[in-house]
Amino acid sequence: MTSNSSNDGTMTLTVFFKQGTDPDIASVNVQNRVSKAVNQIPQEVVQSGISTQKVQNSFIMFTGLYSEDSSQYDELFLENFLKINVIPQIQRIPGVAQAQVFGAKDYSMRIWLKPDRLAANNLSPQDVLSAIRDQSLEAAPGRLGQNSNETFEYVLKYKGKLNQHEDYENIVIKANANGSVLKLKDLARVEFGAFTYNANNRLNGKPVAGFAILQTAGSNANEILTEVEKQLGELYTTMPKGIKPVTMYNSKDFLDASIFQVRETLIIAFILVFIVVFIFLQDFRSTLIPAIAVPWLLWVLFSSCNYLASPSTC
Secondary structure: OEEEEOOOOOEEEEOOOOOOOOHHHHHHHHHHHHHHHHHHOOHHHHHHOOOOOOOOOOEEEEEEEEEOOOOOOOHHHHHHHHHHHHHHHHHOOOOEEEEEEOOOOOEEEEEEEOHHHHHHOOOOHHHHHHHHHHHOOOOOOOEEOOOOOOOOOEEOOOOOOOOOHHHHHOOEEEEOOOOOEEEHHHOEEEEEEEOOOOOOOEEOOEEEEEEEEEEOOOOOHHHHHHHHHHHHHHHHOOOOOOEEEEEEEEOHHHHHHHHHHHHHHHHHHHHHHHHHHHHHHOOHHHHHHHHHHHHHHHHHHHHHHOOOOOHHHO
């Protein structure tokens, strides 16, 4: 087991199993151990989410969306377009364990507090956070007049969490003694931006949103990559003008070259075997028997262990 923690509050624990271990059973065992440790984990971590996923420990493809005009589509738009429209489609492909996006620029409401304003009003960041939680939430208000003698019954509606920066600016933080109220826009600058700005992705100086594909244990990488290329081609026709998919790394190129070399080697071996048998037997009709048997045996051997699709299984 190896773990990696960062100062942004995330931790990744990777568990490696011996070759031949059933990945489904291993995933269940890991999930059971995680369930036992949940009661020892802080509640804030549980609310953020703990996920268990079975993947191979190597990437089979690096690809992404590339913007030809940086003034038209920035990295923020590209990454969210990728997560909303492309990643769900890719993850539905059989054999894809995870489509990992590089970056965390999800659409988020950024609130930049002004320390001098907070100090002048005797407030803390926790007071602002509590006000936002109280006034931006999902709720089911219910109904009025459901058990009364009145003719009409009214259903209360609530718009739910706020999604415009103007709504956040008008959140009431504090009521003053003179009847005035202190709003969030008086204490902070509110803008619609990204969740984090830790890194920027560029390709040839242009913004790009990239992701990598990991496969499940025992899956066929060649079939996965073929289907991914097909899906990206179909999605490209629905993308906004100026956005293009780009592939930085594709292990299918290596797989195709390997398959070609194997086929070439088999053909050369068949020809050599045919010539050697013909030289020893000195009879063309007698040579036809091993000439037919050798390709059939090779086909049975490689098809039984699926060598061309997954050489590690042989």
